[in-house]
Amino acid sequence: MSNAIELKNVNKSFKTFSLKDISFSLDTGFIMGFVGQNGAGKTTTIKLILDMLKLDSGEIKIFNKDHQRHADVIKEDLGIVMDKSYFVDEWTLRDVEKAMSPFYINWSSLKYSKLLKDFGLDKNKKVKELSKGMNMKLMIAVALSHDAKLLILDEPTSGLDPVARDELMDMLREYVLDENRSVLFSTHITSDLEKIADYVTVIQNGKIYYTGPKDELLEQYALVKGGQNVLNDSLKKLLIGLREHSVGFDAIAKRDEVKHLKNIVTENVTLDEIIIRIEKESRKSEK
Amino acid sequence: MNIVISNTVGIPIYQQITKQIKDSIFSNDVKEGDMLPSIRNLAKDLRISVITTTRAYNDLEQEGFIVSVQGKGCYVLPQNTELIREQKQREIEEYLQKAIDCGNAIKLHKDEMIKMINILYEEGCNE
């Protein structure tokens, strides 16, 4: 199984924040969601993958090639979607094609025209006249027009209404019907991921908390609720992100560790809950 | 073939899928040689992970219900009706045992149980 993306022991330090020992990989043909709260390091990691930031140490491979040495070849097959447009405002959609197409061997004008039509985008419109959702579709259209094999999206749905978000999720699923294509998409809107991600990587405070199949993560943990009387020291050790209140407590925990316990209620956990609780837990340990 | 999955029922999704596909096969909704939706198309339609559909199809293949042909798709295999009959009979025995246990709890007599079964069959025929 070849990897679309592979990160090994990636480190990058800034004055107030650092990414430590980031390792994960995305198998070709799958969608990976990259989640974590704002400031956890998602955009930094993506910028490192795109070589917009230089690694302090570690290795990044895309399509099994070093991301710096073979950048030219890699970028032929790479599509990028960001939370805001990266084209000149004053360009028309025609100009966008004229600017982008010379760089790509596989550019298809036919595809671009068809995609714009399918997305309801008028070639004569200027980039600045597009709404957020339309801008996102434009970036996708550009990526698909040169037959990108890997789509990297950084917070593509922030600021979009639920309808537009749903449309994007459908587009991504459609995109990976071809198993030679892969998607990495970072977001803090985890409900989108729960619909379509195959794999998920959770990053928290510059470190990887979990990387692997999304379903496994959700099965591993459970939301635990109970009364104050149940809360003892041995239970507390198992709980993550404990919240105590006047009539009881809630937290998440590994299902295996708490399934034998009586007097507690366990429920399915969501990605959101996991992110919230691990952040809560880390803040506790900082105190 | 219809597949409807539920996120709230306690059963893992891949199991729901395998069960529903098996039921479709048993009820002849899909016949021997029919092609099933591809793993990826199914994931897209049901809005679930490709890993889940892959697992469901792998299980079905292992149990001999389907076969996946490289480059073409997944096809329903001819079913061994003897085997199915045996499986179903085992299921019936389980259900019957449950009914008998219930009956015992209220001290229902075997003859009354058989009467109930007869009535149910008659009602079933009249439908």
Added chain:
Amino acid sequence: MKSNNFVKLDFYTVKPYFKSMMFLPVIALIIGLVMKNLYFMIIMIAGYSWMISTYPFSIGEKFNLDVMYSALPGSRKRIVNARYLYFILLYWVAGIMSICIAYVVHLLTGLEFEILQGILIVISVFPLASLIAGIFYCAMFKFGYLKARFVNLIPIVLIFLGGELLSTFVKESLMDIDQISPAFIITISIVVGILILYISKIISQKIYQKKDF
């Protein structure tokens, strides 16, 4: 050459603003007429070409084009290389255009203008323009347009203040040293200009290669 695409991209980036920039040569023309010095007009246009050559930096920063550049196949070295080629193209196109305009004006108004002198001025100012571009391109690659932009105004100010002096000086010194063949002046100017740009390019490439966006 592989940098071509990036050069085209620089022009495409600037293209939407061309129309609003059309008034610049017009102003240069008016001032040239007012001062009755068509050679000054040529230098003004050279100054404007310098201004336009900074647009990919300013526009790039305004619209977050760094992401677009990072997405495109092509090394950072090539992007830098293209930017210098873009400057050279701009300068010479502006030079030729200004000579043509000056000649037409000369025909229409009779103001003094000799094509050869015009050409010599454009060529001999090239090393100076290259020096300014060289220094400020390095600054812009290093610090970004916003921080380096104040330096963008210096050539404009210089030209306004000293442009007339410069054009007269260049014209007269060219006439003084006309034992030295024009061919020599042309060669030296072009070689020095290219050399300055080349050195600047190497430095800029080193800067840009390491840059974090």
